[in-house]
Amino acid sequence: MDFKIINSIIGKQRSACLIVGVHEAGKLSTSAKHLDKTSRSYISKILKKGDIKGKRGETLLLHTIPNSDAERILLVGCGKEDELNDQQFRKITTAVTNELDKIGVKEAVNYLGELKIKGRDLPWKIRQMSEASCDALYRFEEMKSKAHQRPAASLKKVSFHIPDTANRANCREAAKTGLAIANGMAITKDLGNLPGNVCTPTYLANKAKAIGKGNSKLKVSVLDEKQMTALKMGSFLSVTRGSRQPAKLITLDYRGGKKNEKPIVLVGKGVTFDSGGVSIKPSPTMDEMKYDMCGAASVLGVIATISELKLPVNVVGVVPACENMPDGDASKPGDVVTSMSGQTIEILNTDAEGRLILCDALTYSGRFKPEVVIDIATLTGACVMALGSHATGVLGNDDDLVDELLLAGKNSNDRCWQLPLWEEYDAQLKSNFADMANIGGRESGTITAACFLARFTKDYTWAHLDIAGTAWHSGAKKGGTGRPVPLLTQYILDRCGK
Ligand code: BES
Ligand code: MN
Numbered sequence: 028m029d030f031k032i033i034n035s036i037i038g039k040q041r042s043a044c045l046i047v048g049v050h051e052a053g054k055l056s057t058s059a060k061h062l063d064k065t066s067r068s069y070i071s072k073i074l075k076k077g078d079i080k081g082k083r084g085e086t087l088l089l090h091t092i093p094n095s096d097a098e099r100i101l102l103v104g105c106g107k108e109d110e111l112n113d114q115q116f117r118k119i120t121t122a123v124t125n126e127l128d129k130i131g132v133k134e135a136v137n138y139l140g141e142l143k144i145k146g147r148d149l150p151w152k153i154r155q156m157s158e159a160s161c162d163a164l165y166r167f168e169e170m171k172s173k174a175h176q177r178p179a180a181s182l183k184k185v186s187f188h189i190p191d192t193a194n195r196a197n198c199r200e201a202a203k204t205g206l207a208i209a210n211g212m213a214i215t216k217d218l219g220n221l222p223g224n225v226c227t228p229t230y231l232a233n234k235a236k237a238i239g240k241g242n243s244k245l246k247v248s249v250l251d252e253k254q255m256t257a258l259k260m261g262s263f264l265s266v267t268r269g270s271r272q273p274a275k276l277i278t279l280d281y282r283g284g285k286k287n288e289k290p291i292v293l294v295g296k297g298v299t300f301d302s303g304g305v306s307i308k309p310s311p312t313m314d315e316m317k318y319d320m321c322g323a324a325s326v327l328g329v330i331a332t333i334s335e336l337k338l339p340v341n342v343v344g345v346v347p348a349c350e351n352m353p354d355g356d357a358s359k360p361g362d363v364v365t366s367m368s369g370q371t372i373e374i375l376n377t378d379a380e381g382r383l384i385l386c387d388a389l390t391y392s393g394r395f396k397p398e399v400v401i402d403i404a405t406l407t408g409a410c411v412m413a414l415g416s417h418a419t420g421v422l423g424n425d426d427d428l429v430d431e432l433l434l435a436g437k438n439s440n441d442r443c444w445q446l447p448l449w450e451e452y453d454a455q456l457k458s459n460f461a462d463m464a465n466i467g468g469r470e471s472g473t474i475t476a477a478c479f480l481a482r483f484t485k486d487y488t489w490a491h492l493d494i495a496g497t498a499w500h501s502g503a504k505k506g507g508t509g510r511p512v513p514l515l516t517q518y519i520l521d522r523c524g525k
């Protein structure tokens with residue numbers, strides 16, 4: 028996709044389609060007003076007829092507009108003017124893009140940057156629109172035969188009109204950032220959507236290498252099971268026992284910052300299929316457990332995004348990747364394993380495997396002398412119960428880091444919400460036979476999972492993102508969402524003062 032920043036006079040603007048907002052109760056946006064004037068009240072007449080009411084996300088396509096050089100105008104409802112918020116703005120962009128995709132135009136000029144949203148400037152709106160429009164045009168056709176594939180999207184170029192040219196450089200930067208985030212999200216969605224028989228740990232490792240190829244700032248390395256055995260990753264290795272696919276520990280080391288600057292380490296859960304193991308999951312919706320590597324996929328997506336933006340920052344991605352399968356050699360409930368940290372774990376439920384691979388990856392992460400460590404994981408069904416699909420759960424051992432993530436989520440429109448990581452919850456992990464159990468009972472499952480991880484992150488500043496509810500859509504829109512790539516990219520941008 029090609030994004031341009033322009034300052035145009037709407038009546039004289041040539042285009043296949045102009046995108047213009049109208050509010051509820053017939054209130055016109057600035058550009059709609061101009062257009063109404065040049066077209067001798069064409070727009071207001073249509074509004075009077077009631078063909079479009081200005082309700083949020085409503086669209087109306089107009090042809091042959093008097094005195095306009097544009098072929099079409101797409102009116103889009105923006106709701107009540109003083110009520111427009113971040114989420115609604117994004118939804119409006121999605122509605123517009125879906126409509127453009129349906130018509131099949133190649134190019135459009137977008138005037139929605141002039142809409143007012145409390146506390147948001149023009150570059151913010153441009154970034155959101157570039158990101159959301161690419162997000163809406165995303166397709167996953169790789170697994171369909173030619174005859175069943177949807178044709179690629181026609182829309183190739185969007186020009187954003189800016190009323191204020193003083194902002195031009197910032198707006199260009201914003202469009203570029205939005206595009207880079209959308210590209211990262213597409214990688215994350217692709218990996219999530221690929222089936223478990225294609226997207227194996229080896230596939231993830233190869234994808235990471237492909238992202239690193241030709242990029243002198245990014246070094247990708249992959250450890251095999253033998254090397255992990257030498258590192259004494261007994262907990263991680265206990266999960267992969269039942270699988271025929273070899274486990275991989277993938278490291279993506281991006282050094283865009285100063286040599287001695289401590290890195291941000293991102294650790295992503297990469298269970299390429301989670302059957303539950305011997306504690307096997309019920310069959311309905313078990314197919315969705317191919318998404319259990321979305322934490323890993325988001326790490327690859329973020330690294331791709333920051334590489335594309337050449338951000339002056341050091342970020343290391345660490346991805347433990349394996350399958351969780353039942354088998355004669357698989358781990359059994361009651362087994363005790365020794366983690367890389369030396370702490371022992373009683374596996375009471377083999378379906379609580381994410382924390383078993385993450386704990387060793389978190390211990391391993393200590394060797395990068397991190398500034399902060401953030402792990403990202405589709406860790407608990409309990410998180411979906413608590414927060415649904417709207418917010419990612421965040422917990423951590425440092426309130427400043429959690430606050431930074433909450434703010435980055437708000438500003439990137441990819442929000443997270445904090446749950447308490449109090450020591451009272453940690454007591455639920457008591458085991459009669461090992462240092463800890465891998466589950467903490469029926470109550471507060473998201474928190475006890477984080478308490479488990481907290482036992483391995485005492486040496487550094489750490490936060491945990493539970494993306495079980497946000498990483499993919501269930502139901503008719505089944506598919507990866509690309510979250511939390513926007514949130515993490517925003518956090519990193521904030522860190523390097525951008
Ligand atoms: N990958 C699942 C978590 C999950 C469940 C993500 C549903 C998305 C949707 C994880 O490995 C798991 O199975 N967790 C168990 C933990 C339990 C055994 C303590 C869960 O949430 O049921
Ligand atoms: Mn599981």
Ligand code: ZN
Binds near residue numbers: 298301378381405
């Ligand atoms: Zn899992």
